[in-house]
Amino acid sequence: MTERHLGDFLRGRRARVRPEDAGLPAGPRRRVPGLRREEVALLAGVSADYYVRLEQGRERNPSPQVLNALATALRLDGDAHSHLFRLAGLTPRPARSTPERADPELLQLLDGWPDNPALVLGRAYDVLAGNRLGYALFEEFRGGANLLDKLFRDADARWFYKDWEAAAVNTVAGFRLLYGQDPHHPRVREVLGSMLAHSREFAELWRANEARGKRAEVKAFRHRDVGELTLRMHAFDVRAAPGQQLVVYHAEPGSASADALALLGTLAATADQ
Structure with a gap:
């Protein structure tokens, strides 16, 4: 239920404000x-009883x-802030769609960047596409890998990402933002359920x-x-496919x-010949 997700989010954020x-x-x-319930109510100018009902899912509108x-x-x-509104049902829910794929014109754009690793991520952080250099950098992402699964369940990820902890925190925050846009999306729910069941570290961060969404940041890697x-890294929303992101390095x-x-790039081109 959306109201339960809203209450969970309010409780979690309340605990983080000193x-x-x-x-x-x-x-x-x-x-x-963090803050007490009555303190949040005071700061927001609502009654304590009303705020309690929000956290408990008894106030739905x-x-x-x-x-x-x-x-x-x-x-x-x-x-x-936007995530809070989506959880309250005050933004349109994205329409259901067939299994995600990257637009052919977007694939042409990726191939036009031979010097920049680039990937297209789906709503559940499935790797939908990448250019040659993108797959050369992220060697195991070819063939429909999932970013969350690789990050938390592949032991090599802790070596590949020099600051694995920061990568984990940012990736889970981005996934939660996408989850808030459509918490009933079948693939999102499937990935969430799997990660909660198989990764204690993911569950703690969740x-x-x-x-928060992906943003421009510097990342350090170790490549074999x-x-x-x-x-x-720069991330761009794909306007033609809401929920998808183009990530370029x-x-x-x-x-x-x-x-x-x-x-x-030279090694990847040679390997493809």
Whole structure:
């Protein structure tokens, strides 16, 4: 039920706000992490009883004004703010679709970037497509791998990602944002169920209720053929297929990582001949 997901999200975010950050005294005898329910209600300008009903799923129709006030009280950023609205059912739910695939024109675009690793991710973080250099960098993603499954259940991932912990936190936060857009999507539910059942570390991060989209950031990798690479990642929403993302990497020109990426491209081209 959407209202249960909303309550879970509110509880998780309430626990993350320190009283002093909200202008409230911390006090010596607090029994809960973060804010109390009545404190959130006070900050949002609603009754404590109303807020309790929201967390318990007994209040099903919060207004946009109330959600905005709660977002301010809980210090939600843009992605988490939007996620809150989706959980409350105040944004259109994406239409059901056939199994995801990357648009042929998007595949042509990927192939036009021979010097940049690029991947297309589906709503459940399935790898739908990649160019030659993308598959050379992420060697095991060819053939429909799932990013979450590889990250948490493939032992090599902890070596490949130099900062595995940061990659794990960011990936789960991105998946939760996509989940909030359509929590009933069959593939999303399938992946979520599998990850919760088979990865304790995923389950712990999932309970943190962090929700944010992929953004420009620097990532460091170890590759078995070319050594260490530090690459900047950019992610773009695919307008023609809501929920899909185009992820592109590049190296600083003239850097050792740029040389390693060029070598990787040469090795990949040779292997395909």
